[in-house]
Amino acid sequence: MSDAEAPESSTSADPPAVDPPGRRELLAAVLSFLLGAVPATIGGLFFLDPILRRSKAGGSGGGDQTMDGFVKLDITPENLVEEGSPVASTVIADLDDAWNRFKDVPIGSLWLRRQQGGEVVAFNSICPHLGCSINFRRGENDFHCPCHASSFDLDGGTTNDTPPRDMDSLEIIVATDGRPDPNGTELWVKYQNFRRGTPEKKPI
Amino acid sequence: MKALIDWFDHRTGFKELMHEALYERVPGGARWRYVWGSTLVFTFTLQVITGFMLWSAYSPSTRTAWESVYHIQHELTLGYMVRGVHHFAAQAMVVLMAIHLVQVVIDGAYKAPRELNFWLGLVLLQIVLGLSLTGYLLPWDQKGYYATQVTTNIMSATPLVGDQVQTLAQGGTEYGHLTLTRFFAMHAGILPTLLVAFLALHIYVFRRHGLTVHDENHAPETTFWPDQVLKDAVACLIVLAVVMLLAIFKGAELSAPADPSVKFDAARPEWYFLFLFRFLHFEVINKMGVTFGAIIVPGIIMGVITMMPLIHKFLGEFGHTLNKAFIWILGAGIVVLTTMAIIEDREDDTHQAALAEAHRDGARAGELAAGPDRIPVDGAVELLRRDPFTQGPRLFAKHCAACHRYNGHDGRGTMVVDEAGIAAPTAADLGNFGSRDWMRSVVVDYANHFSWQKNATWFKDAQQAEASGEDVTYLNPDESEMADWADADSLNSADNAENLTALVEFLYAEAALGYKPLDDDERDAFSNPLAADAALVDTGRAVATEGAWTGDLEGSSCVDCHTTLGEDFVALSDDDADGYPTLAKYGSAVWLKDFIRSPGAARHYGEKNQMPAYSPQQLRDHELDLLVRWMTHDYLPSEVHDYENRLTELSGSLGTSAGAGSTAANAVEQ
Numbered sequence: 001m002s003d004a005e006a007p008e009s010s011t012s013a014d015p016p017a018v019d020p021p022g023r024r025e026l027l028a029a030v031l032s033f034l035l036g037a038v039p040a041t042i043g044g045l046f047f048l049d050p051i052l053r054r055s056k057a058g059g060s061g062g063g064d065q066t067m068d069g070f071v072k073l074d075i076t077p078e079n080l081v082e083e084g085s086p087v088a089s090t091v092i093a094d095l096d097d098a099w100n101r102f103k104d105v106p107i108g109s110l111w112l113r114r115q116q117g118g119e120v121v122a123f124n125s126i127c128p129h130l131g132c133s134i135n136f137r138r139g140e141n142d143f144h145c146p147c148h149a150s151s152f153d154l155d156g157g158t159t160n161d162t163p164p165r166d167m168d169s170l171e172i173i174v175a176t177d178g179r180p181d182p183n184g185t186e187l188w189v190k191y192q193n194f195r196r197g198t199p200e201k202k203p204i
Numbered sequence: 205m206k207a208l209i210d211w212f213d214h215r216t217g218f219k220e221l222m223h224e225a226l227y228e229r230v231p232g233g234a235r236w237r238y239v240w241g242s243t244l245v246f247t248f249t250l251q252v253i254t255g256f257m258l259w260s261a262y263s264p265s266t267r268t269a270w271e272s273v274y275h276i277q278h279e280l281t282l283g284y285m286v287r288g289v290h291h292f293a294a295q296a297m298v299v300l301m302a303i304h305l306v307q308v309v310i311d312g313a314y315k316a317p318r319e320l321n322f323w324l325g326l327v328l329l330q331i332v333l334g335l336s337l338t339g340y341l342l343p344w345d346q347k348g349y350y351a352t353q354v355t356t357n358i359m360s361a362t363p364l365v366g367d368q369v370q371t372l373a374q375g376g377t378e379y380g381h382l383t384l385t386r387f388f389a390m391h392a393g394i395l396p397t398l399l400v401a402f403l404a405l406h407i408y409v410f411r412r413h414g415l416t417v418h419d420e421n422h423a424p425e426t427t428f429w430p431d432q433v434l435k436d437a438v439a440c441l442i443v444l445a446v447v448m449l450l451a452i453f454k455g456a457e458l459s460a461p462a463d464p465s466v467k468f469d470a471a472r473p474e475w476y477f478l479f480l481f482r483f484l485h486f487e488v489i490n491k492m493g494v495t496f497g498a499i500i501v502p503g504i505i506m507g508v509i510t511m512m513p514l515i516h517k518f519l520g521e522f523g524h525t526l527n528k529a530f531i532w533i534l535g536a537g538i539v540v541l542t543t544m545a546i547i548e549d550r551e552d553d554t555h556q557a558a559l560a561e562a563h564r565d566g567a568r569a570g571e572l573a574a575g576p577d578r579i580p581v582d583g584a585v586e587l588l589r590r591d592p593f594t595q596g597p598r599l600f601a602k603h604c605a606a607c608h609r610y611n612g613h614d615g616r617g618t619m620v621v622d623e624a625g626i627a628a629p630t631a632a633d634l635g636n637f638g639s640r641d642w643m644r645s646v647v648v649d650y651a652n653h654f655s656w657q658k659n660a661t662w663f664k665d666a667q668q669a670e671a672s673g674e675d676v677t678y679l680n681p682d683e684s685e686m687a688d689w690a691d692a693d694s695l696n697s698a699d700n701a702e703n704l705t706a707l708v709e710f711l712y713a714e715a716a717l718g719y720k721p722l723d724d725d726e727r728d729a730f731s732n733p734l735a736a737d738a739a740l741v742d743t744g745r746a747v748a749t750e751g752a753w754t755g756d757l758e759g760s761s762c763v764d765c766h767t768t769l770g771e772d773f774v775a776l777s778d779d780d781a782d783g784y785p786t787l788a789k790y791g792s793a794v795w796l797k798d799f800i801r802s803p804g805a806a807r808h809y810g811e812k813n814q815m816p817a818y819s820p821q822q823l824r825d826h827e828l829d830l831l832v833r834w835m836t837h838d839y840l841p842s843e844v845h846d847y848e849n850r851l852t853e854l855s856g857s858l859g860t861s862a863g864a865g866s867t868a869a870n871a872v873e874q
Binding site: 051098198 | 368484493821
């Protein structure tokens, strides 16, 4: 495009300010540059929207409400046997996608397990390696990803070198009628996805 | 005519242009080895034509992409051909490009003064790979969705800017409408435009330096037209024929609509990226991090290829030998890794099961989309979510397969295993639940029919307790009243054979298996292939409720114990129950739902029950509905290849010691 070289030619000519042809050259160069730059900037910013929008959204920090961002699961604590096999659960919530809001649709899935002592832990079923879905292998009694063979123990810890980090644990709250209560019968989870392929667990 | 041509030439100079285009020198004569560039240009043209046609019918959004591709593939005139050609020509392009590249390296066509053209070619290579990547996602099926997820996640491993690159490519932090619109803009707009621009430069520079002649003395010099064009045309025709044959006989696959909540264990990249996929499998590579294996190593390889002209410049002919060695080693590595990936997948039972399920889901989605209700506005993904045939097996595997089996497997075609290998079922195999075989087996072979449960810990404990003199109430198939009754010789006598068949037919009719369309018109038009024989049912009813047997059994009817048999199902309270399992509408959806919710009620197994009750918290109402409708075959009938029956495999693997249920297995095998 000529606009890239146009400013150069004007500077190389760089005549005295009084010289009318020089002024015309400069003007022509500036105008040509603008004719290219303005549409390119508009188009470029439009294209960058996903990044710009994200930094905007990131600015507004979440409130202090305990249950903010948590989703109630169908499964209840008594469905989980202490030190038993992990149980898969689907997270149902509203999903905003560009111009649509999908009401009560599955937005992801997680693995739940009640550990020794009764504490319930939840893991995102997305593999931290490259984002495939982690399965529970009954035969091996471990978690395993069928894509690149990442494997994890039942506490989510890595058992081979494929995954860059442990399974992504999710915050989980036991509650009654939507209020935290250690003896409650509801499980609420803060469903989040994390960046894949990195050693650090970073929400996306 | 000549005047007209001259007039046009005067204004455009096209004659000179044509002459330049067609009469390029070909020293050493036209040769087959020069056809590859032309086949690539041809294949690209093919992609432009089929691509524009697909564009005219494609709609990029998460609720219309799969749907419109389905419409193209199955409903539009020659849609399967246009999509098939586009699909296979894309793969042909990758293959042809690899051949082209290898040949350029071997013939030294990258050497000065053609290095710039070599680099232009490498840019074209990247653009074509970009086109395949973006195109793979557009059908928005499970296969493309999950494979592309891996690729965009690899992008995010790019040092410094990975996160931003991924967000930009996806149009947000997660996949959605904008991922499709952006991928489509790249695939159909930006990348093809770049490709045309770089291709023009590539050909222009190629013409400027001429052909890299392999052997000048091979044959007398000729010109591009007609000798080389003839060879090129034949080669292009072969490409076209191969691609069309693949489109007709293999067809472009469309797997189930993408569903982020449904795991897809069969995710694999397109075959030409399998080597990279396999490379990322090496634990030692992963130890170095995703960035290393998926970005740095491929980057270095591309870097070395890019450096080839310089390697030759500085090292001379030795450099050329090095370059050739590199491209051969690289090629061999790709072949070895690809073969490894294919062989390993073929031998991996879990992968094969996942693949089978992917095919089942894909075919079923097509079946439902072509069904009486077509595709709802909320998308084909909802068709599958509401389909008992698709969801039933998954719910069974999740909730029931710890104890029960379905034709020997977990409902989804996989054997249930524990640490010791294939696990023994501890409850009935429900693969033929409610069928004539099931009913007959319950009546005449009760003890054996329910013998799987003898593997259960509760059964063994109860027997032990009983042996030590305790008074235990438990369900022992061998010592139940039903087994005693079924032992009667008269039941199996020839005189009662017809009565027994009629009784079975009656019981079978009570289960009312088969599709029950909700739509009135559809219901009127539907003829249920699973319907019972009405005349036989009447006879059977008399046998069941009045004891219309011959011989010793005469007067001994089922309702003597199971008082509600033949009536509509009512969830009797514990006080009203007769003390025997309720057989009112036994095996039907209404009976099953009540049983699954409360198997321990007096109307079912009472205190002998061992099955956990499934509350709505564990199994939501709509899930129960899907599960029960699957078990009673209440879904749009399917021609899709279902999971294999693995009962014989199960009985075989458990050996003679666990002989329980073997007759049941035989009964199912018929």
